[in-house]
Amino acid sequence: MFETLAIILFCVAFTAFAWWQLRFAIVMMLTVLPAYLLRFDIAGIPMTVLELMLLIIVGVFAARVFQHALPRPVFPWQWPIMLFVLTGVVAVLISPDTRQALGLYKAYML
Numbered sequence: 858m859f860e861t862l863a864i865i866l867f868c869v870a871f872t873a874f875a876w877w878q879l880r881f882a883i884v885m886m887l888t889v890l891p892a893y894l895l896r897f898d899i900a901g902i903p904m905t906v907l908e909l910m911l912l913i914i915v916g917v918f919a920a921r922v923f924q925h926a927l928p929r930p931v932f933p934w935q936w937p938i939m940l941f942v943l944t945g946v947v948a949v950l951i952s953p954d955t956r957q958a959l960g961l962y963k964a965y966m967l
Contacts, residue, residue, distance in 0.1 A: 864899075867906075867909075871910060872913050872916075872917065875913055876917050886907070886910045889907070889910070892905065893908075902963075941966075948962070
């Protein structure tokens, strides 16, 4: 119970901080890199505090981009990255142990 409440409060506080100062939130995430040792479950999916911080930062960034409707920048590595992620999806689909494959995909690809 206390762990769940602490995770929710951390998510709310870090999301507000990231919305207010996105660059400082990124620096904060980089300074607490050992947070990968703090593990918990969300709906049966094992996560770490570092993964949660990264997801919040990406979510805030995406929300800001869609809010301001900025023009999409040209990114030269877009297609190789998309191919790499798609290859990971195919590897998960053909894997004999889907649960373990999804865990590795989450850890290494996303």
